[in-house]
Amino acid sequence: MDKIVVKGGRALHGEVQASGAKNAALPILASSLLADGQSTYRNVPDLVDVATMLKVLRTMGCGAERLTESRKDVCEITVGSGITPEAPYDLVKTMRASVLVLGPLVARYGRARVSMPGGCAIGARPIDQHLKGLKALGADITLTEGYVEARAERLHGATVNFDLITVTGTENVMMAAVLAKGRTVLENCAREPEVEELARVLVKMGARIEGAGTSVITIDGVDRLNPVEHAILPDRIEAGTLLVAAAISGGDVLVKHAVPEHMEAVVLKLREAGCTVTTENGGVRCKAPETLRPVDVTTTEHPGFPTDMQAQLMVLLSVAQGTSVISEHIFENRFMHVAELHRMGADITIQGPTAVVKGVRKLSGAPVMATDLRASASLILAGLRAEGRTDVQRVYHLDRGYERLELKLRGLGADIQRMKA
Numbered sequence: 013m014d015k016i017v018v019k020g021g022r023a024l025h026g027e028v029q030a031s032g033a034k035n036a037a038l039p040i041l042a043s044s045l046l047a048d049g050q051s052t053y054r055n056v057p058d059l060v061d062v063a064t065m066l067k068v069l070r071t072m073g074c075g076a077e078r079l080t081e082s083r084k085d086v087c088e089i090t091v092g093s094g095i096t097p098e099a100p101y102d103l104v105k106t107m108r109a110s111v112l113v114l115g116p117l118v119a120r121y122g123r124a125r126v127s128m129p130g131g132c133a134i135g136a137r138p139i140d141q142h143l144k145g146l147k148a149l150g151a152d153i154t155l156t157e158g159y160v161e162a163r164a165e166r167l168h169g170a171t172v173n174f175d176l177i178t179v180t181g182t183e184n185v186m187m188a189a190v191l192a193k194g195r196t197v198l199e200n201c202a203r204e205p206e207v208e209e210l211a212r213v214l215v216k217m218g219a220r221i222e223g224a225g226t227s228v229i230t231i232d233g234v235d236r237l238n239p240v241e242h243a244i245l246p247d248r249i250e251a252g253t254l255l256v257a258a259a260i261s262g263g264d265v266l267v268k269h270a271v272p273e274h275m276e277a278v279v280l281k282l283r284e285a286g287c288t289v290t291t292e293n294g295g296v297r298c299k300a301p302e303t304l305r306p307v308d309v310t311t312t313e314h315p316g317f318p319t320d321m322q323a324q325l326m327v328l329l330s331v332a333q334g335t336s337v338i339s340e341h342i343f344e345n346r347f348m349h350v351a352e353l354h355r356m357g358a359d360i361t362i363q364g365p366t367a368v369v370k371g372v373r374k375l376s377g378a379p380v381m382a383t384d385l386r387a388s389a390s391l392i393l394a395g396l397r398a399e400g401r402t403d404v405q406r407v408y409h410l411d412r413g414y415e416r417l418e419l420k421l422r423g424l425g426a427d428i429q430r431m432k433a
């Protein structure tokens with residue numbers, strides 16, 4: 013098992029490129045199931061989660077490969093006859109986003125058997141809203157031996173009002189509705205850029221979708237879709253993490269390809285903390301201030317401050333001059349990084365969904381353990397700032413969602429290495 017070893021104290025400088033977005037790549041790869049033939053995607057990040065989605069598709073009988081050499085960012089998915097519409101427990105348990113095949117499978121093949129994802133480190137994460145949407149479109153859903161079984165002759169359009177805003181729920185039901193008979197109206201939808209990106213791909217495939225990126229999406233079902241070629245949009249969470257790396261290390265970094273319109277809430281909070289954040293040369297630059305100021309933040313759905321940046325911002329605020337208050341309103345258990353940050357000298361108190369972060373003058377390097385994807389990133393960020401050596405164990409969490417983060421940080425001047433634990 014690998015660990016990441018960081019020796020703190022170096023200010024990061026230079027340019028780095030954001031990779032393709034995990035949370036766009038996963039639903040888009042799943043959407044290939046909606047059309048026969050070969051779809052080709054570029055700028056697909058080389059992540060464990062993407063490899064898992066390719067494996068899910070191969071298990072069903074699709075061709076699903078990443079190209080090699082100079083075309084490593086390209087994935088080709090081929091869908092033909094003989095698809096087994098089933099996603100087994102062994103794969104779904106390693107990546108809950110595997111559930112994104114449910115909508116496409118039931119729409120296209122009239123049946124699906126997908127292992128029910130369990131809870132995970134950050135929360136219970138039920139899929140009741142995915143199932144509510146599919147049922148409204150006419151799917152007959154049963155839960156048997158840990159599997160969701162969905163059946164339908166042909167789905168039909170319906171109005172679905174989500175009880176809460178769910179990103180993958182919106183995506184799953186949107187993918188089902190594109191092949192349903194008639195009009196579907198989805199209300200209270202997630203407005204994340206990745207939902208909009210999925211809709212863009214579906215429209216390229218021949219779907220009729222209006223309103224993606226707003227809270228009401230209207231879909232007029234079509235009889236068939238075609239395979240597609242598409243380049244995945246840049247990862248706003250990876251980009252945000254790299255901006256925080258610049259800020260916490262006292263550096264100045266340009267994250268190329270970062271899309272400022274997708275990162276407004278994060279940029280706003282970095283500016284409130286005293287950073288100089290500018291848009292230039294097709295990217296976003298962050299220059300650290302002399303002294304970081306405290307900031308209050310509440311995570312909410314897009315366009316609010318993303319929960320996937322909460323741990324990283326918390327680390328930054330742990331060395332600000334003053335007290336910050338961070339409220340987590342998306343997941344009920346997303347403060348797992350706090351106990352590890354205590355081991356590095358941070359002063360953070362958790363009160364229910366709120367963390368009170370009193371800035372400290374210094375963090376000290378320590379052996380720490382990653383508990384989930386963004387917690388891993390936050391511990392590495394802490395290590396960049398800390399005095400001495402930080403060993404971040406269990407980096408398989410990091411590899412789910414960051415493409416060679418240690419190489420990107422090393423390119424900016426960090427003293428960071430991957431080692432055998």
Ligand SMILES: CC(=O)N[C@H]1[C@@H](OP(=O)(O)OP(=O)(O)OC[C@H]2O[C@@H](n3ccc(=O)[nH]c3=O)[C@H](O)[C@@H]2O)O[C@H](CO)[C@@H](O)[C@@H]1O
Nearest residue numbers: 035109137138139140141142177178179180181320342343
């Ligand atoms: C692959 C992907 O895109 N993952 C992202 C997606 O996860 P994901 O789509 O799983 O997150 P959701 O938006 O669904 O979850 C939001 C909240 O709704 C709850 N909920 C969700 C669905 C449901 O049927 N019932 C229910 O109660 C969840 O437990 C959570 O408390 O959005 C999250 C919130 O921005 C991000 O942190 C994840 O990185």
Ligand SMILES: C=C(OP(=O)(O)O)C(=O)O
Nearest residue numbers: 035108109320385386413
């Ligand atoms: C929570 C995350 O991802 P997932 O939904 O894939 O678990 C994340 O990207 O921070």
